[in-house]
Amino acid sequence: MTPTEAAAALFNTMPQPLTVSQLEEYGVEASESISSRIAREVLSLNLYWVLAAVEAHIPTKYRAAITESLFESIRNAWWESGSFGTGSWGEYHPELHERRAHYARLTDQEGINPMGICAEAASLMEDHGIISPEDRAKLLVLLIDHTPASEYGRLLEEMR
Secondary structure, eight states, X not given: OOHHHHHHHHXXXXXXXXXXXXXXXXXXOOOHHHHHHHHHHHHHHHHHHHHHHHHHHXXXXXXXXXXXXXXXXXXXXXXXXXXXXXXXXXXXXXXXXXXXXXXXXXHHTTOOOHHHHHHHHHHHHHHTTSSOGGGHHHHHHHHHHTOOHHHHHHHHHHHO
C-alpha cells in the first residue's frame, strides 16, 4: 500500500465530524458553535491516536507522506466546511500539537489507557467551558464511541 492509500484508509476509518443531532443522541444539547468545538476536540483526540499508530507501525521514511496526505484529506473534506469552528487549518496546528503532547505525556509517562485519555479529553472540554459537568459522563460515552484508537493500530499493522 502506498502512503497515499494508507492515509486514505486512515481517513476513511476516522469518524465524521460530530453534529448537533449526533450530540443530542447522546443526551448532550449543544448549539452549532459548541458542537463545532466538541468536534474539534474529537478530531484532536483521533489525530493523536492516528499519528501515534503511524509512528508505531509505519517506517520513518513514509510517515511524513502519510501525515501530509491525511491532513490534506481532513482539510479538504471537513475543515473547509466549517465543521470545526472558526480559524484556519494553520491556526489549528499549535492546538493539535498541544493536545498531542498532553495525551502523549499521559500515555507514555503515566500509562493511561485509551479510555483514560477519553476521560481526560472530556475533562478538558469541561475545564474550557465547552460542556457542563452534567454532560461529562455522556460525552465520555460519545468519545469512546467516536475514537477507535485500537482500530488505527490494527489497520496500519495490516498494511505492513
